[in-house]
Amino acid sequence: MLRSRGRVDLHTHTTASDGRLTPRELVRLAVRHGVRVLAVTDHDSTDGLPEALDEAARHSPLEIVPGLEINCDVPGAEVHVLGYLIDWDAPWFHEFLREQRAERRLRIARIAARLAELGMPIDVDAVFALVGEGSAGRPHVARVMVECGYVRSVREAFDRYLRAGGSAHVPRRRLTPVEAVDVIRRARGVPVLAHPGLAGRDDLVPELAAAGLQGIECYYPEHSTAQTAHYRALCRERGLIATGGSDFHGPLTGRTNPPGSPAVPPEVWDALRERAALCWS
Secondary structure, X not given: OOOOOOXXXXXXXXXXXXXXXXXXXHHHHHHHOOEEEEEEOOEOOOOOHHHHHHHHOOOOOOEEEEEEEEEEEEOOEEEEEEEEOOOOOOHHHHHHHHHHHHHHHHHHHHHHHHHXXXXXXXXXXXXXXXXXXXXXXXXXXXXXXXXXXXXXXXHHHHHHHHOOOOOOOOOOOOOXXXXXXXXXXXXXXXXXXXXXXXXXXXXXXXXXXXXXXXXEEEEOOOOOHHHHHHHHHHXXXXXXXXXXXXXXXXXXXOOOOOOOOOOOOXXXXXXXXXXXXXXXX
C-alpha cells in the first residue's frame, strides 16, 4: 500500500520528448510541489527514465513510474494512450520506439512544407535544434512559430494551425489505439486512455477495453467537473481505473498547472500496481 501522503502525478513530459525541463529538473520541481509518485510519460521515448530514476534516488520517498505516451490518429480526432510500469529496457521495445521517433522527424519536414504553403516558412534545422536528442513533436514546431512571430504562443499555434483538423496539421503514420494498447501490453505495461475529453471519442472505449485497456485518465487539467464525473462513471461501468495527471510540459507551454495538479487520489497508484500484478501473474 502507498503510505506517503504526497501527491500523485501520472502524466508528465521532459526534454526526452516535448517537455521544457530535463528529467532531473522535472524531478526536483515535482518534489517541491509535494509529488511522491511521478510517472515520466514522454512521447515515444523512455530515454528520460534513467536520469529521472537517478535523481529520484536523492529524494526519497519519491517513486518514479516508468511510462510513455503513444499518439494515435483516428478519423476526425487524435487519441493518446499512456503506458505504465512498462518493461522499458526490452530490446524489441527500444527498436519500436526508434521507428516511432524516426517517423516523427519525417513528419516535422511535412509540417514545415505545409506551413510554407500557408506563407509561414520555418527553418527545420531550428526545430531539430530544439528537439536535440529528444522525440520530435508539434510543440517544437509551435515554439519556432512563436520565435518567427507567426503566433503569440504555443497554444495559439495549436489552436489555429497544428491541432487535428487545423490548416497545418499533417497526420503521421501511427498505430491505431488498439495497436497502441497491444504494444503496451506486450511491454508488460498497463495501458490507459489519455485525456479523453480532448478527443471526444468515447465510442472507442468498448473496443479498447476488449483489447486490454486498464484505465481512463479522468483527473486532467482541461477536463471540466462534469467530464471528470462522466469518465469516473465510465470507469466504474467498465471496471477500469480512474487515473490522472498534470500533462506537465514545463513553463511557457500554455499550461499553468504544476506537477501534482490536479489532485489524483493516492489509491490510484496502488490500483495500477495491483492491476499490473494481476495482468502478468
